[in-house]
Amino acid sequence: MIIGNGAAGTYAAEQLRKLDIACEITIIDDEKYTLYNRVSLPRYLKGVLLEQRVYVRDMEWHTNNRLDLRLETKVTQVDFEGKTVAIEPGGEIPYDRLLIATGGRPNPLRAAGADRVKGWFNFQYFDETKAMVAKIPESKVAVVLGGSFIGYELTEAFAFRKLETHWLMRGPWFLRRALDEPGGEVVSLLAGDAGVQLHYEEAIDRLEQSDGRIKVTGSAGFGATADIVGVGLGLTMNIDLFKDTGLETNVGVKTNEFLETSMPDAWAAGDVAEFYDVVSQRHHRMGTWDNSLNHGRHVAKNMLGAKEPYVEVPTYASGMFNSNISVMGVTTEEEPDAEAIVEFDLAGRNYKRLFFLGENLVGAILVGKMKGRKKVLELISSRTPIERREQVLEMLALPETPARPAAAD
Ligand SMILES: Cc1cc2nc3c(=O)[nH]c(=O)nc-3n(C[C@H](O)[C@H](O)[C@H](O)COP(=O)(O)OP(=O)(O)OC[C@H]3O[C@@H](n4cnc5c(N)ncnc54)[C@H](O)[C@@H]3O)c2cc1C
The missing domain is CATH 3.50.50.60 (FAD/NAD(P)-binding domain)
Incomplete structure (x- = not known):
């Protein structure tokens, strides 16, 4: 059964x-x-x-x-x-x-009016997605709430569909428990490159139906009249x-x-x-x-009667606003005691964060170039003791990226 x-x-x-x-x-x-x-x-x-x-x-x-x-x-x-x-x-x-x-x-949106207003969606089921697909052609403005993977998937899709897209996050940056500030900044730059308008430390306080559209009032000053609202709150x-x-x-x-x-x-x-x-x-x-x-x-x-332990390094890989993100193993999201070392290159939109418990590499997040991903996975799964943590970053070293023109940033 x-x-x-x-x-x-x-x-x-x-x-x-x-x-x-x-x-x-x-x-x-x-x-x-x-x-x-x-x-x-x-x-x-x-x-x-x-x-x-x-x-x-x-x-x-x-x-x-x-x-x-x-x-x-x-x-x-x-x-x-x-x-x-x-x-x-x-x-x-x-x-x-x-x-x-x-x-x-999915956790529901607990904002005043959410129980009455039509046009806001979670993003977990086929039926919800079909309803959004039907709504997009008649939409111009989208608001998304959620600073994690579902939030960005919704944001990316609405922006790709050429809607004016506002991305609200309750925290100070994307994946606030797993990324640090520069990591959040790389993601913000990528979202900005895709035309998304970001609003940090914001949430949705109230939804009101107005002429078939949705008036969205934020908790920290945000306001917009949207056609579609996407919610990713875990x-x-x-x-x-x-x-x-x-x-x-x-x-x-x-x-x-x-x-x-x-x-x-x-x-x-x-x-x-x-x-x-x-x-x-x-x-x-x-x-x-x-x-x-x-x-x-x-x-x-x-x-069926075997007794084999499950041994697999969990991985998550996805496109992200014309770039890539990969999460491997355990991060500070699941293991707040893990120690992290970081390397990033804002101009090139590249970022790497490695997580250690003692002498073991237990997880990593890469944004941008995925060079070295396989090696990192190997080190995590083999539990090879690492003498000098920076060694792993050196192994992932990227060629220097020329700075982008200021306008593009
Ligand atoms: C929009 C979206 C994008 C994603 N992108 C990625 C990605 O890029 N990479 C990645 O690795 N993962 C991604 N994920 C996550 C991934 O899809 C899930 O981790 C995976 O599908 C979970 O599978 P599952 O079988 O454990 O559970 P589910 O797929 O949730 O299946 C559980 C089923 O059980 C049913 N059920 C629950 N309770 C009962 C009950 N009492 N009686 C009968 N039925 C019940 C539910 O309705 C559901 O159909 C994404 C998820 C979503 C929603």
Whole structure:
């Protein structure tokens, strides 16, 4: 029994079927779609990817692989002792082994008027993205709130669609817990190059409908009349249904290195799994596609009787305003005690921040040139002791970039 048909749930089902042709596999999901690629949603929003290309698996594939996928069905309760799940609609179903792959849901905008005003969107689901795609052609002005990845994906897409785009962040710069001020500045310069207007230490206080448009009032003086408002304020993990079941949870579902939960015959994978990471030697959660996919494939083996630890350096790589960003391993976002060293080149829009715990390199963020990324990954995963931290920066050294004309900055 698998709860959730995202990357973690679907790739687990695929691997289970590959390894065991006989087992019965049921997947329950409350959305109406077979697996689609959330990572493709920004390109679909930008208008550079067709809707059909967002899907990863179709119903025929599920039928051919004898995967009993029940869409638009919610798991409302799990009885870990009796080994049953209650589904709505549908009643109760027994299971032998359970995989929790429920991911997270976006935090809503808590601003006055948000419950009444139409035209603001989170960015997590296909349906929200389709609604934004329908709205963009009739839009001129966009406002985005959120200083993390979803905030920038929305901002980049609106700017790419030639909307006047305002990007509001509650913090002093992008990814304020993982980047320092120069890192934030490189991202601001890239956003500015793309025509985005940035507003720091701002939030949305009030939304009002006005002639079919949205009057946006900020908390620190911002004001605009927008046609579309995008909101990226992080995720809350879907763990509510496990309340009072005894399952150990924190922000997500706690697991050991084998992705086993605290309950017998129950595993967790993907965004929702707060797993013991043998590379960084601590529990944490990763909100990335690769991690969900790899978790799914890995956990299938353990569900079938293996006991293999999950050993993988989490990575996130994405385009960013005509440049690139890559996050590897653990940063100060997850591990505030990590020590960082930095090198940057504002004119060339390049930035590197390396994170250390003791003599080990545990993570890195690169913006701009990606030279040395593979080597950094190797050093993180091999836990090679590093004598002199600057050595790693030297290894990533970039050729000097001539300064850009002042106007371009
Ligand atoms: C716009 C966007 C851009 C992204 N870009 C990147 C990127 O560039 N690179 C990257 O690595 N990652 C990116 N990500 C993150 C990545 O997509 C996620 O980490 C990954 O898809 C999570 O997969 P998952 O299977 O763990 O969870 P999910 O995909 O969230 O799947 C969980 C499913 O379970 C369902 N569910 C929850 N509770 C229940 C219940 N009680 N009953 C039934 N069903 C339930 C949910 O509705 C959902 O369908 C992006 C995400 C978004 C939204």
